[in-house]
Amino acid sequence: MGIAMLTLTAAAPEKTTSATGLRAAVAILDKSGATGEQGEAILRVSHSTYARAKRKDGLAAINLDRDQLTRVSFVLNIHAALRTVFDNPENLYGFMRMPNHNPFFLGRSPLEVMGSGDIVAVYETFRRIDVLRGSQW
Template identity: 90%
Template sequence: MQAAPALNPDKTASATGLRTAVAILDRWGATGEQGEAILRVSHSTYARAKRKDGLASISLDRDQLTRVSFVLNIHAALRTIFDNPDNLYGFMRMPNDNAFFLGRSPLEVMGGGDIVAVYETFRRIDVLRGSQW
């Protein structure tokens, strides 16, 4: 009997982070195109993460891992700010009058795929939480 192949902890962590980020984006109401742009992953990778299958061999580059981290940290900040699930999951779809958003929702801004927009969205939400990181 052959031993099972060893799991690569980096790939396992990447797959777990990606699946979690995709689930959060789904709860926020992001479209597939927005999610793919925010995480900078292909349509097929995003679809596999949404189905939660076939990600055992996924390798994410530093930029993709950073984007996953921003989504997870935005979600953590929103959980600190809001008790109400409607606000926790709806905030990212709500128009925002902050000068950076110019009446657009955070998802609209991040959905363009620019890493700076993803970072700046995180930064502004983190300030609402009191920047306790």
């Protein structure tokens, strides 16, 4: 079974598509309890870009590089995986800030791990959460 993953590539998206994806990722991180610093590190965007993306009218278009688009994609896909696992908003949005005692997380929450800003940490967090919905690796 392959990875069912939303993908935004650097070659394809228009500036408005990138802005839409970034706004959605920022909203998800915000609802999940990420600090601004965590969100900025996870998405590898500046403080001003993150703040503009939080405002409904603050970001109409933006150029994101391939790494940033990949990070946005991981956040969107983590959210999609959690939506298939949880019905209630408390778990859907709370899961990312709950301590996780699986070997990869070592008692840290997914947000803590991803908040390092390391793309490998973001990817590995996605991979482990995606397994919850039945994806095979």
